[in-house]
Amino acid sequence: MTGLTPEGIEIDRDIAAPASRVFEAFTRAEDFAVWFGTDQVNVPAEELDFVAEPGREWRATMVLPDGNRIHWTGEFREVTPDTRVVFTLTDQPDDPARAEVRVELTPFGEGTRVHVEQDTPGFPDDAKRATIAGYEGFLDTLQRLVTA
Template sequence: MADPLIVTRRFKAPRERVWAAWTRPEDFAAWFGTEAVEVPPATVSLDVRTGGAWSAEMHLPDGDTVHWFGEYTEVDPPHRLAFTMNDDPAAPPYPEPVVVEFREMDGGTEMRLTQPRGDFSDEEMEEMRASYQGFFDTMEKLLASRGADGGA
C-alpha cells in the first residue's frame, strides 16, 4: 500500500474548538477552500454522525464550482473524525476515509489529517498537500478571530 498524505498542524485553540471548525457548517464554510475560494454557508451540510452525509460547494475564482460530498465513517468527538470525500458524482464513493485526529497539547491542539493515496500521482499528492496547508492557514485565522468559544 502506498504512503498516505499526512498533514500535521498545531493550533493555539482548545481541541473542542478545532473539532468545531470541522463540524459546524459556518466554520467549515469559512476555511474549506482557503480565502481565495468561496464556500457559501448555505451549501454546507454536515450530518456529523457515523453514516451521516456531508456536502459543500466550492465556487472557484475561475467561475467553476466543485461539489464535494461524502459520508462520515467514524465520529468520536473531539478525538477523531473520519469521512469519505469525492467531487465526482458519477464515480463510486472513495472506499478509504480521510482521518482527522485531534490531540491536546500545551497551549492548544495538534491536528493530524491522513488521506489515503489511492491512485493519485506524486504531483497530485503534492498539490493536495499544498491545498490542505492553505486550508489550515485559513483555519488558523478563523480560530484566532473567533476565540476559544467560537464566538465572534
Template sequence: MTEYFTVTRALRAPRELVFEALTKPEHFAVWFGTAAVEVPQDSLTMEVRPGGAFRAVMLLPDGNRIDWAGEYQVVDPPSHLAMTLTDQPGDDTGLPVLFDLEEIGDGTVLTIRQDRSDFTDEQVAATIAGYNAFVDDIEDVLETLQTA
C-alpha cells in the same frame, strides 16, 4: 495496504474548539474554501454522525465549480473524525480522510491523513498544499472564535 499522506500542524486552541471548526457549517465554509474560493453556506450538508452525508460546492475564481460529497464514518469528539471525500459525486464513493486531534500543552496537534489511492506525486503535492491552505484558514477561524 492503504498508503496515506499526512499534514500535521500544532494549533493554539483547545481541541474542542478545533473540532468545532471542523464540524460546524459556519466555520467549515470559511476554511474549506480558503480565502480564494467561495463555499456558499447553503451548499453545505454536514450530518456529522456516522453514516451522515457531507456535501459542499466550491465556486472557483475562474467561474468553475467543484461539487464535493462524502460520508462521515467515525465521529469521536473532540479527538477523531473520519469521512470519505470525493469531487466526483455519483461516480466515486470517495477516499478516506482522517482528522486526529491531540491535546498538547497550550493547544492541539491536528493531523489530517488521506488515502493516496492512485494519485500521482504531483496530485499528492497539490492536495497537501490544499490541506495546508485549509489549516492556515482554520487558524484564522480559531483566532476569531477565541477573541469573540
C-alpha cells in the same frame, strides 16, 4: 510529519486553540464553509449540507474565483468529540469511489496538534503533493478561524 506515505498523505499542524474549538471547526457547517473555501473560494451556505454524524452524507460546492464550481460529497464515518473525525470525500459525486480522511486531535500545552491523513489511491506523487498544498491552505484558514 508532513509528507507522502505509501497509502497517501499526512499533515501535522500545531494550532494554538483548544481541541474542542478545533473539533468544532472540523464538524460545524459554518466553520467548514470558511476553511474548506479558504480565502480564495466561496462555499455557499445554500449549497452546503453538512451535519457531522456517523453514517450521514455531506455535500458542498466550491465556487472558484473564475466562477467554475466543484461539487464535493462524502460521508462521515466516525465523529468522536474533541479527538477524531473520519470522513470520505470526492469531487466526482457520480463516482462511488471516495478517499478516506482521518483527523486526529491531540491536546498539548495550550493548543492542539492536528494530524490529517488522506488515502490517495492511484495518485501520482505530484498529485499527492498538490493535495498536501490544498490541506495546508485549509489548515492556514482553519487556524486563523479558531484563533481569532
